[in-house]
Amino acid sequence: MEYNWVHLCIDMQRMFAEDTPWHVPWMQQVSPQVQEIAKHHPQRTIFTRFVPPKRAADMAGLWRSYYEKWDTMTLERLEPQMVDLVPPLKALVPPARVFDKMTYSPWITGELHHVLAGEAVETLAISGGETDVCVLAAALGAIDLGYRVILLKDAVCSGADDTHDASLALLGDRFSVQLEISSTEDFLSRA
Template sequence: MPDNWIHLCIDMQRMFAEQTAWHVPWMATVSPQIIELAGRYPERTIFTRFIPPPTADAMPGMWRNYYEKWPMMTGEQLLPELTDIVADLKAFAPPARFFNKRTYSPWVDGRLYETLTRDKVETVVITGGETDICVLAAALGAIDLGYRVILLKDAVCSSADETHDATLELLGGRFSVQVEITETDAFLSSL
């Protein structure tokens, strides 16, 4: 494993861990693996945070429709502290860093790419949730940007088992040249 890798932990936030409309029940199951990796390498960890807008009207296009469906998850109604990273991971920052985003993908506005380019990162190790939404968007964006992508299958989660499994199959099959799917222990042993 080369030295130029980063751990991109996707949206391990209280609003998904706690009882909200977007609760991901088995986030707790993958947390120990993420804690292990972030704990060993906090300086290589970036935690993304999905930050909802204040109101549905603050978002463009179909995002407006999306938040009209989920008004309880906008800034008007969601407690601000629920957008924070879960406490067990927050303890690693700093040196771990935070990256806020308004969309599924962390790559849309170019800020994350600029940061990783400046840091000469070539490999992105992905953990977090949800496998079939924000993790998928992060992986596809990283593929498009030419990164080697390592997805830790025991450290990603979803609220939908069927699409979680299908996403792992898609990434491991159709994108097998660009994406390596492994488990956390195997990755840590390779370092």
């Protein structure tokens, strides 16, 4: 590719891949594509991890209510290793990098954008989960920050098929100048 790009892989973690209240069964289907990109380009891969608080009371506003509902997913009750990346991806760190976040979007703290801007990154190839939550937040934030986004349609997943499909349609239609929807194979052939 003629431009500087990074593979931004969203929340491919054990707590979503394994038997928890947040299990995303479809994650297993997209894992081979995510692994293929990350293995081909580990030095260009950044993994995000969604890290819950120790307890609901540690959060402000409606995040507190959210974790009161999902109290079994707080670090006080969840096994700490469940926050880890799934083992095949964890094995790629380093040279792949990890950025932790406590919200859906990886852009809130400004740290990720600061690092990418310092590396003159122009394009983000996004994979991971969930399409209609954290992937959507990552894509919209990247668009707002001026990045070109390539959403890898066969490397993103959700626990809800209808909103997954609706998110892909929304992003592909309304943001077509700033976002491209691609297959993993097509992206890798150009990378």
